[in-house]
Amino acid sequence: MTINPDEIILFERGWFAINITIFFTWLVMFLLTLGSWLVTRKLTSKGELSRWQNLLEVLINGINDQIREVSRQEPGPYLPFVGTLFIFIAISNVLAIVPGYTPPTSSLSTTAALAICVFIAVPVFGIIHQGVLNYLKKYLQPTIFMLPFNIIGELSRTLALAVRLYGNMMSGTIIVAILLTIIPLIFPVVMQALGLLTGLIQAYIFAVLAMVYIASASKAHQQTKEKGEI
């Protein structure tokens, strides 16, 4: 029983080591890419849709709607980043039902990596939308004294993102493990089902929060633009 899957090393040569977090991440990546390729290589835009194409269209439409709702902007530029966050986390979590599989999201390293990606993506999208100066000015709002708090807020929410996802996923795995030792039958199945639900909810929460942060970084610009138009 390990709390950190990073410590289980599958392959090691010098400094290069492959632990199960990286391995299962690759597995998920491979499955996603393969599935996408299989479905999208024969897309049609007329007549009957294949059910897989239909599924993917529903999924992407759903993500687009969510992005639109949260950011009140067109989802185009955000879709690849936010959508990948959601899909990756959701698939990683859902696969937890497969015996012998350890979700990469139950490693704090993975969740931290994703949080760092969001942490970097927020200013990147902000700068793309508003320019460097406008974006940096935001840290001085409403007064210059707020600068440290703004920076702390930025960092703490990144940390919260990472720890929230990790905690939920880790706890799910650990709870199942503990319950197995106490009540070995039936009850763990219920907990597994709950774990699936939690996994999807966490994926949703992570993606939506990322979108909210990114949107808040590019919204100021949007508002000034709208004012200018008025």
Add this chain to the structure above:
Amino acid sequence: MIIDWYTVIFQIINFLILVFLLRYFLYGPIVRAMDRREQKIVQREEEAAARKQEAEKEAQAYRRKKEELQQQEEEIWEKAYATAEEEKRELLDEARREVDETKHRWEDAFNREKETFIFELRRRIGQQACSIARRCLQDLADSHLEALVWDLFLKKIDKLSEDGQSALQEGLAKDEHKLVLRSAFEAPDEKLEQLKLKLQEILPDFKEDLTLAAKTDPSLVCGLEVDAGGYRIAWSVGSYLEDIEEQILKELEQTAHMEHAEEVSDRGKTGN
């Protein structure tokens, strides 16, 4: 330390790779397909709307045409009715006219027949009256009347005009000096002598060879007639009667003409 920075860096790279892979394999194609379909749907809707509009236009055109046709049909029917009515009226008029004409013709024929009949009747009556008179005179005729007739006849020859005398001479010269005496009764010799002497008196050129032949002819109606080669000197009730008959017939014809004219004018008035 739970966070393994080596794994973190690895995962960041992994995540970025995944973003690009999915962008290439998933989002791009799917979004493009959806956009294409959306465009197609919009296009199809536009096409459908255009077609619907066209169809509506066509339907309206058809409706208009149908209405026009209906109107035309009504007009044709009305015209046909009017023509039929006209025809009917004309035919009726013609029939009436024909009936009237036939009636008039028939009436005319009837009237003519009637007139002819009446005229004939009157003529017959006239003739009959004359023949009755003639028969009466024939029945009444006797020697006394005869003697009176002879006297009258001789007086007439006595008073013969010069023109008459010369005509008589010419007639005698033509017929070998033969004279024919026709009388209703047997002429007595003594009267014949008297006549001969009278003729010799007015015709001194034929004193010797004047021959007189006597014949009886009851149609003369107690009359006498001398015929000399076509020239005649005569006196008889028959000739008077003939005059009277002629007069009566003339009178009848005149009245018939007047009646006909009156009828024609009456018909003209009633006809209008």
